[in-house]
Amino acid sequence: NAGVMQNPRHLVRRRGQEARLRCSPMKGHSHVYWYRQLPEEGLKFMVYLQKENIIDESGMPKERFSAEFPKEGPSILRIQQVVRGDSAAYFCASSKESGPAYGYTFGSGTRLTVV
Amino acid sequence: AQSVTQLDSQVPVFEEAPVELRCNYSSSVSVYLFWYVQYPNQGLQLLLKYLSGSTLVESINGFEAEFNKSQTSFHLRKPSVHISDTAEYFCAVSEAHNQGGKLIFGQGTELSVKP
Numbered sequence: 708n709a710g711v712m713q714n715p716r717h718l719v720r721r722r723g724q725e726a727r728l729r730c731s732p733m734k735g736h737s738h739v740y741w742y743r744q745l746p747e748e749g750l751k752f753m754v755y756l757q758k759e760n761i762i763d764e765s766g767m768p769k770e771r772f773s774a775e776f777p778k779e780g781p782s783i784l785r786i787q788q789v790v791r792g793d794s795a796a797y798f799c800a801s802s803k804e805s806g807p808a809y810g811y812t813f814g815s816g817t818r819l820t821v822v
Numbered sequence: 823a824q825s826v827t828q829l830d831s832q833v834p835v836f837e838e839a840p841v842e843l844r845c846n847y848s849s850s851v852s853v854y855l856f857w858y859v860q861y862p863n864q865g866l867q868l869l870l871k872y873l874s875g876s877t878l879v880e881s882i883n884g885f886e887a888e889f890n891k892s893q894t895s896f897h898l899r900k901p902s903v904h905i906s907d908t909a910e911y912f913c914a915v916s917e918a919h920n921q922g923g924k925l926i927f928g929q930g931t932e933l934s935v936k937p
Contacts, residue, residue, distance in 0.1 A: 711865070748929060749912055750912065751927070752924040755924060763924065798866065808871070808873055811925070813865035813866040814865050815865045
């Protein structure tokens, strides 16, 4: 049973390009969470999704960032017109039930570098 | 709103010595508490969690943490560390009984175990 799969592991983008980060949750998990880890900082919540629905996007920047979790396929975190400040590690977590009390499983992350 | 403070950003310690990683939280509602460990270039792994009941919780690899409600703390301890415990440790809280509760992380403590 594969864990949470994130790809790519490393992504380099030039300023102004788009970044697409993918997250395949564990089998049987229908809840997906995205977190961002800036250098020398802890993880910050970005968005919580269930299949086809955004439940909580209170941590998402108002512009350039969007997330989806379609009925089929992985969850996608999309960053348009990237800037240097977007350089960070982006982690996805999934769970079978809603909420971390039921046990998140984290992926290994995508490390985005904007040059 | 909740917040988490990890008082030490780096903790160097010799092998087989005891260690305590400190975590304090702030919240106006009941919380769940977690410790996660992150090895280099990997995702976070759940070390232990407090949801309710006994205030002392243990992990399978010798770590323990005690929930102290009056001091709003959840310090992580291990009586004898190994080289393999070298990693970054994150304390986190979530609002109890909140469906879809997101995790609020501390800034992390880098534990460095030296021979």
